[in-house]
Amino acid sequence: MSDRAPSPDRARLEVHGISKRFDATLALSDVSLDVRAGEIHALVGENGAGKSTLVKILAGVHVPDAGRILLDGREVHVPDPIAARALGIAVVHQEPRLFPDLSVAENVFLADPPRGRYGAISWREMRREADALFEQLDVRLDAGAAVRGLSMADQQLIEIAKALSVDARVLILDEPTASLSAHEVERLFTIVRRTRDRGVAVLFVSHRLDEVFALCDRATVFRDGKHVVTAPIADLTTADLVRFMVGRAVTLFPKAEAAIGEALLEVRDLSRTGAFRDVSFAVHAGEILGLAGLVGAGRTEIARVLFGIDAPSAGEIRLGGRPVHLGSPSAALRAGIAYVPEDRHRDGLVVDFSIADNITLPILPRLFPRLLVHRSAERTLARGYAERLRVRTTGVEQLVQALSGGNQQKVVIAKWLATNPRVLILDEPTRGIDIGAKVEVHRIVSDLAASGLGIIFISSDLPEVLAMSDRILVLHEGRIAAEVPRSEATEERVMFAATGQVAATLPVSAPATRTGAGGGDA
């Protein structure tokens, strides 16, 4: 694709005066932006700011109402995804868009499969090229397996492999790291940097500001569909970025001290074959217990057993000192356990229900007769949570599928908060949500703990898990590798345990950074 040699500082991609309206929502209003060849350009902003809308316009998914797109100074039109591909625009979308019944390799090469001598698709070649791409990403995925049933992380990796299979002039990544483990993120960053160094223009959308600072050369902030600022990363601080995004200063990680009470939930020698083994711990009233570990370490599997989705193969679960049998999620809910799942699309939302119906969904009268509320009371409750989490919407009657990715996740969180549990299990609760809502989720979790709930907080976001947890259990390959109290928790210590290394090998001079993205005032 490199018919033109990249020259530094030259705009490879320019958008001028782009606007896009969806019914009542003006998603983008007259935005302009340029990405240079050989640059990684961050695009940040709150949920609903219009980032994915711009990405989809560049990918040929949406057609803008107004504005122009230029590639290497020449105006181009992107009426559909095939045109985007032909122009050398490769896109990793925020939500994986894979075909569940096709194989991994078929998904990677869907648009442009390798062909043999007589133009027939070469399956063997396809498998070989897919394997090569995965090797480059350092992931173990069976290229011949069907996509159905794969985790979000694996699906995201397939999307990334798909984008890398194109010889791109522009590479656009819309929150590519949301489901990835630290190791996979590092691999991806190495590849993205290499891609940039080959002269590709990279646009990188992320809510993780530590990633933005680690990876990007310049950043652009959108707020409410408008361009706010573009500046070199070197000229910006976390506090600046947050202020531009939210429009005000924000205090990160507002964890309050809470009195730790009696054990609410105890787990003894709990095992599930193939998932985790001999796991023992207790969660106390007022306590936030962090579960850290790499993707696949067994954190979600433990949560699923505690919520009665999967059965344990051995061990005991006690609630309030008494052994319980949690045969189903409704039994767990009755026992006072609520679970915000990791894969909020598959497990969390009815996308063609309204926001209000989704939030009040689990409060089924059968489970909670006392909460048999009027429709209007339901709406008030839903509206309260939607406001608190700053769901950007035209109203709680809006259908969930018309919300931006992050706003959909806020609805799931609101839904489980509304069940009034004793023990709340949160699985990656702030993945993909913006900094303002993240702080709000942290505040709500901290308040819930202070009011006596026991909280199990699963997160791959290390700064977050370090700042919010009273105690951290680090899982490695299905076993508890370390238990770290808040006062001793550092990123190094958790990462060492998570990757199966023993603490004794820790360099003594390791700096005791508590948070990578910067705690305290921003």
Ligand SMILES: Nc1ncnc2c1ncn2[C@@H]1O[C@H](COP(=O)(O)OP(=O)(O)OP(=O)(O)O)[C@@H](O)[C@H]1O
């Ligand atoms: N297909 C659609 N129909 C109706 N409204 C839409 C549609 N797609 C996006 N919107 C609205 O446009 C606005 C911008 O959404 P967009 O997905 O671009 O946000 P975003 O910046 O990517 O947010 P996030 O960080 O949550 O992914 C939101 O208010 C959203 O509800």
Ligand SMILES: [Mg+2]
């Ligand atoms: Mg988005």
